[in-house]
Amino acid sequence: MPSPDLYVFSGLPGTGKSSLARRLAQYRRAAYLRVDTVEAALLNAGHREVTVEGYAVEYALAEDNLLLGLNVVADCVNPLALTRKAWAEVARQAGSRLVNIEVVCSDVEEHRRRVDARWEEDGQHLPKWSPPDWDGVQESVWKYEVWMTPRLVLDTAHGTPQENFAALLNLLGEQG
Template sequence: MKRPILYIFSGLPGSGKSTLAQRLAAETGAVYLRIDTIEQGVRDLCHYNVEGEGYRLAYRIAADNLQLRLNVIADSCNPIELTRQEWHEVAIESDTECVDIEVVCSDPVEHRTRVEQRISDVKGLVLPSWTQVTAREYHPWKSGVITIDTAHKSIDDSYNELWQTLTDWCSQHTGSVS
């Protein structure tokens, strides 16, 4: 039986990461885990000030699905080395492959416009301002990440680039994207 894949999406708000992650989930049938949804659910249902709990819940849900041999797409800012390592630990403990995907928008004017014009699709979630996005702690990747730059590209063009890059990655690591 083929090993499942944990697709770990990362990137600042407004980069296009959720759009690409959701499309990949829809096209592959992978389980989709969005940290924004999990954290907002904890806030709404438990009246709790969420910090790292959303990630820790997502790790457990991801592990459950990977153990069922299902591919999982993790959608989060994943801004620091700690969360990146913890996602990798989920893959290792689940005996699965994992691939890091960073989505960026390299044009600050376009990125700002996206951030300022976004409408939340998670009920109750207050989206960050441009000032909050640019002030967010976000560590540069050291290595081993697929980077998709969505600046000046359509969603289709960005997704096609992602798909081709993942196809190439998977042919080297697993044999198929599935």
């Protein structure tokens, strides 16, 4: 049996990475781990603030699933070289192939429209968690470190969700 793959989706909030990550998880029948879900659960369970805990939980869950032979799709901003290195270590420990996928939206107006639209979706807000607003995304830009390791880059600015998923499969060398 081939070893499972670890797909790590990275990028600023509102670029479309969660939509792509969910679709890839369904397509590959993989475990789907979203750091926003983990952080929301921690906040709603009584944590006053969440910093590294969400990522730590996600690393552990990813490794558990990889060791079971399941492909894993991780969905997170992954802004730091430190977090990227941690994902690489998870893949190494599990004997899995790591596929880093950075999702960007090069059209600033479109990116802002998506971020603003997330605030209008009722299902996006949990009692103590909500997605970042545009100012929060801009703050993330300043903290987002330049990639120094290989990754696939997908710009979602001008494609439909279906076109962007087809482009992702193409980047992965698969037919949709």
